[in-house]
Amino acid sequence: MKIEGITDVFFDLDHTLWDFDKNSALTFKTIFELNKIEVDIDMFLHHYIIINFNYWKLFRDEKIDKEVLRFKRLNDTFMAINHPILPEIINKLSKDYIEHLTNYNYLYENTIEVLDYLKQKYRLHIISNGFHEVQNKKLENSNIQHYFKTVTNGESIGVKKPNPKIFNHALDCAKTSAKTSIMIGDGFEADIIGAMNVGMEVIFFGTNKENSEVEVKQISNLIQLKNYL
Template sequence: MMINNIKDVFFDLDHTLWDFEKNSSLTFKKIFEVNQLDIDLEVFLETYVPVNLNYWSKFRNGEVDKDALRFGRLNDTFEALKRPVKSDLVYKLSDDYIAYLSSFNHLFEDTITVLNYLQTKYDLHIITNGFQDVQHSKLISSNINHYFKTVTNSEQAGVKKPHPNIFNFALNQANAEVETSIMIGDNLEADILGAKNVGLKAIYFNQIPLTSHPNITQISKLIELKTYL
């Protein structure tokens, strides 16, 4: 069913348009080769992925800062794997990860098709908790930056999703009204509940919809946005 009276569409970036897990995996493969680190990538990622998600949750809640996140997620993973790595190398791997990450630019299926479709009808925007320099590089390297009228990140806004102020900051930057705007993202707490808390409509991009969420519109593929917008 079409959602009427929408003028501005706000997207999350990582895990919504930009295929973070795929690009991150390729980045680790690259930096392990560059640093001649002999470690099984699949085994590493099995431990790293949940550790990273936990650090991002702490980051959203203000429990760790950017530097602690970047160092801790790697250091904790190596410790959990009983593969202690000297701090100097952890810092280098962290820097290399950021340096190489945006050189990989895989997007989710139908991202370009959907953005081409939506840009003829709406003003498009990004709201991300990611870091400004990294997210800018991702948008450029994946060649989707031109679709978006504004890009709001947590460093600009001073707070992170789901805090109401980042959504209000983004609306103000976009010169958009809450009543005619919608948020699309993959994180139920940060993107969807955060948006709804300030009165925004929202669509939950849930690739593995194991549970239903009453009163929340869900899609499992981006192309399904054509049903609603």
């Protein structure tokens, strides 16, 4: 069923449009080769994905800063696979990771088709918790920046999703209202609950909801947005 009355569509970037896991895996392969780090990449990524998710939650909740996030997620992963690395090497890998991450810019299936479809009917925007300098490069290097009227990064305004301030700031920048806006993202607490709390319509992108008691519209492929918008 089509959702009526929407003028503005807000997207999360990582894990929603930009295929973070695939691009991140390719980046680690590159920087491990550059730094002559010999590990089982699949085992490393198996642990890293979980550890990174947990540290991002702490960062989102403002319990750690960017430097702690970037160091600890790598250090803890190497410890988890019993391959301890000197702190100076961790710092080098952390820097290299950020430098090379935006060299890979795979998007989720049907991203371009859906953005082309939506831009004919709506104003499109980004709300991201990612780091300002990295997120902008992702948009530029994947050649999708031109679809979006505004881009709001949590780092730039000092708060992160699900804090209502970031949603209200994004709405103000877009010169629109919550009642005519919809948020699409993979983070159930950050994107979906956060947007609902300011009165926005929502669509959850993914298969695993952090709180299954809350019923919302849900898609597993971006092409399914055509069913609602």
